[in-house]
Amino acid sequence: MLTTRRAFLISASAAACSLAATRRAEAEKTPDPGGPDLDVRDLDLPGDRALGRRMTLAIPRGLDATRSPAPLLVLLHGLGETGDERMGAYAWLERYGLATAYARLARPPVARTSKRLDFTDAHLRVVNDELARAPFRGFVIACPYTPNVNKAKNPRAALDGYARWIAEVVVPRARREAHVAADVARAALDGCSLGGFVALEVFSRRPDVFGAIGVVQTAIGAHRAPGYADRIASILTSHGARGVHVETSAADPFRAANEALSAELGKRKVPHDAIVLPGPHDQPWLREVGTLEMLRWHDRRFRGLSPSKT
Template sequence: MDRRSFLAVAGALAACARPTRSASPRSRSASPRSHTAAAAPSPASPAPQPSSPPPDRTVEVLDWTFQTELGGSKRAVILAPRPIPAGTRLPVLVALHGLGETTDPTTGAWGWAKSYGLDRTYDRLLHPPLFPEDFQGLVTSERLSEINESLAAAPLGGVIVACPYLPKDIGGATPIELYARWLGERLLPRVREELPARADVASTGIDGVSLGGWAAIRLAMSRPDLFGVVGALQPAIVDSAMVDAATSLIAQHLGKRPLRLVTSTEDMYRNTLVELDKRLTGKGVAHEFAITPGPHDYPWNKGPGGIEMLLWHDRTLHGGRGT
């Protein structure tokens, strides 16, 4: 499949309805503790460890509006840790919501903070240890211990999370290239102007869930000059044709930068994502792959989804690899 066919297949996602609960996958069961891809490389040098945070760290939530341009109305909610020490600049993560929040710019921009509770998730990561209820009960004892040990050894460094509205017709009536242009010319410059944010590509990540996960991969491929770190939570890769195309394009465009794919035991896309992981590993594409407990639904977004996204990007954008 060529790139034109690939984008045409992906554009069909705009017509899909977001499920509220997925059926159990038909493929063989996989361990929910599959957290590291075989091909993932080790960092070239030891990761710098963030300094111990003050006990009063909080998360500030900002609501930004933008001019209607470059494809339509735009809005973004920003999550920033406070206080940020003088002279410190933090990495930036662009986090994209799922199809259920595409109804309007306000709902979309607030998707991660309000619908998925990312501000609370962020606060809990700043004040460990975490407990099973922080994962909505969707965590193994082994993974919970790993995360708490990691946070005890090196507290969260902190990232500025930008959560923009993602239109339902992304990749269709709203071209990927046009939306990426808005990210690069409007959203990211404003983040760096109004907040102490780093501006280099290696310190800028993108991620998202479901529709937003697939859009994150496509945006990173479209604009490698903007995003140096790429993640995707339960990305909506719906069939084998998309797996074929995604394997080829990821190998071509993202093969030399940190990449992580996350699915779950009851994710409707789990089978195709397991296959994508196998294909990428077979091609020697360095990446990480994780399967956690849980459904393709809001409890997962509020629990493992948000925790895994924030922790991995925090570790990776600060110069190391996530836990």
């Protein structure tokens, strides 16, 4: 028995050392994924292996615990990063331009970083005028791994479990790790592509946790827009006002579905903001303008400001 126990402890210790070595190697690969403004924590969480057990938490550097608690935004990533928990947890930071978009907003004027015209001159002028009037304040951002629920044997049950994990594990852990507000109005959920679809499903199941729902190029069919609009309208009736944001682009293959969602929300008189930007459905678009506009919308909503007029 003692030998078995000793062997178990040695094995557990070796596994912990191996995990620490792996994390050190990953940190060396991306020495400062948060850029100049965000302190990034790589967190292991309890959960189902098939649904997710890892997230990154981006906390604004210099966040003052003596001041009012910061808002919290939970971001879900797309299909391309569902095959690996580490890749998914870092998708927004390493692939979607989260840290650089945050830094550009924190240090205006915002400038174009790509030769593509995803960010037009007129749009830049509006963004910089608004930042001059109301500077970006920022917030804590949780980026949990997002599974490809469509591959699950029972996708509905997988979504039930994932929504429960987000509401009962991810959000409470973010609040323990950082000086994050506890009220629903100062928590928001957003997602890109597949993550937009999953965000809609999570919000539909746990509207008690989030004061806003956003989607960026959400990967749904146009035929599903009425159903999601019905759900959101019902949530507003039963839970009170919620912010709603729909963001897409001119060459997004899901543009028609995103526009249909906005149109259906309008038919139900659901207050929401919708924007169609130039550009395709790809990561360079996110890094140039998509992620920045998403962050800017949430920052303005958290502060009670009117949406951008772009």
